Amino acid sequence: MKTAVEIYEAFLIELDKFASPDAEVIDFLHSWHTAVYAFIENELRMFELTNTVTDRLRMLSVPYHADINQPSCQRPVKHLDLPGDYYRLFGVSALFEYAKDERFIKRKGKTFRKPVRKYTADIENFAMENKYYKPNKERPFYRIEGNRIFLIYDTESNPADEIFARSISLRYIRQPQKLELSDDFQSFNESEFPIDVNMLILRLAVANRLGTTGDPRIQTKSLI
Structure with missing residues (x-):
């Protein structure tokens, strides 16, 4: 799960598990980018506690x-x-x-x-x-x-x-690279994160999407 198309398909599959309405590409990209920064902030909080850069952020460390x-x-x-x-x-x-x-x-x-x-x-x-x-x-x-x-x-x-x-x-x-995906799926790029990190960000993105749509199940079921 590296390309924007693959991540979007996985995003829709996760939403379907909650019987949530499908998200348009623009909604998916918004949820994904919000989740990326939430993930980075979580890792930075761990850095403040341990003073060690995790492997999950090494591709962003310059x-x-x-x-x-x-x-x-x-x-x-x-x-x-x-x-x-x-x-x-x-x-x-x-x-x-x-x-x-x-x-x-x-x-x-x-x-x-x-x-x-x-x-x-x-x-x-x-x-x-x-x-x-x-x-x-x-x-x-x-x-x-x-x-x-x-x-x-x-x-x-x-x-x-x-x-x-x-x-x-x-x-x-x-700053992390933006994920790009056109509505017709003909133009897209790849996530710069490894697959395991993409999975973590995906869960955050789904949680963000359910939260923005006011789905009450986000309050009772943990996605992280």
Whole structure:
């Protein structure tokens, strides 16, 4: 069950088990795409608990690296435009360079890499009361605003002008490909997911379809 035609036929078979009215192609595609994102969100919740990317999402996991400043730059930037197909971040790290020597230590030009954590509201509030938890070069953070990711490794009261970020490395979940199917079945593509994942998404799609049609059996029979 890989092609859109095969998945649509399986979708209709599952609906028939519930004596539910058939769904048009446009309704099927809507239910399928909704189910795909519901599936991804379920897997991401598991990632938050286990900090491990499951095999079910590996086809959507993308590494990305970008230089944001040149060596010995005068006015370093602290942000990067996210890739156009970005959906969710898995991990972030940054390569920093010393812009000048520290007292009694020659470090200018030397680099070091640090993992970067998300700067959540909870962390920000905690850092306001605990100066030892404020962003610094040993504990950098990031924040996403719009389609950009911003590095936070200093504060107004404690600027880190001795370093700057050379590059940012990301691992992110990209937007899934859309399933396509014409009304006459002559034009279609394949799902990018393996068959076992397609089956899981199919169950979610059927549940979504029964839910949108107000079928009361969705409340009494589990489809997942």
